[in-house]
Amino acid sequence: MYAVIKTGGKQYRVQPGDLLVVEKLDGEPGANVAFGDVLMLGDGETVTLGAPIVDGASVSATLIETRKGEKVKIFKKIRRQGYRRTKGHRQHESVLRVTSIAGAGKTDKWDGTVDLTTKAMLDARARNLKHVITTLEGVAAPVAAPAKAKAAPKAAAPAAATEEAPAKKAAAPKKTAEPKAEAAPKAAPKKAAAKKSDDAAE
Structure with missing residues (x-):
């Protein structure tokens, strides 16, 4: 059974057993909190919609702690004016454990299967930090691959084998560079040839 509630x-x-982080509520840790603004109830394929709220429906929860949320930075700047302002804000929030949902003639209660023994676990579940939850629950973290052992030094080859090894081929003699043939004289530029022909015509 689940419900959609409105607060803050x-x-x-x-759902029963859910850990919920909402806007700050009054009360001491361990206090019971009831939400009467239930907008929708669901039970399997049966859905009850409110107009705007479901009559007679309520959600009960236990206040676990009131704390400050993550820091939000506010930065203001006006360019070319030398104006820069940085401010931080941490919103107050309450952590709740949903214990029961009542409505439509039914009541669904939390059976208490999840045991949060430490504040670190509580904080990790509220922020949905799965890697932290896994570590705190004692589930084996992935083991790092063992470091490779150093390779053993190669054994020296027997002396007989070295003697029988064929000798390296003698390097072929380098070819001597042949003298380059002299380049043919360049043809006269076309302009000069045309000028000569004009002079001859005159």
Whole structure:
């Protein structure tokens, strides 16, 4: 069974046992929180839509902690004016554990199968950091490949084998460069030839 609830101006789809991070709510850790603004209920193929909320439906949760979220940086600049301003902001937020959903004549409760024993695990699940969750649950992390062992030094070849090895072929003598033939004289430029022919005609 699942429900869509509204809190802090946002909508969330929740199920019993879900860890939910919402805008800051009043209360101490361990306090029970009830949400009456249920916009939709779903149970398998049966879906109940609210107009705007589902009558008689509610979602119960337990407040686990109130904390500050991730830092958001605000940077302002006006070019060529020497104006630069940097500011940081951390929004207050509450972490909840959804315990039950009631509505449409049914109640679905969390069976408590997920055990969050450490704050680190709680934080990782709230932020959906799967690699951290895997490590904290004790699941074996991928083992790094073992370093390659150094190659053993090659054994020296027996003396008899070296003696029987054929001698290298003698290098062929280098060819001597032959003297280049003298280049033929270049033909006279066409302009000069044309000028000579004009002079002869005169």
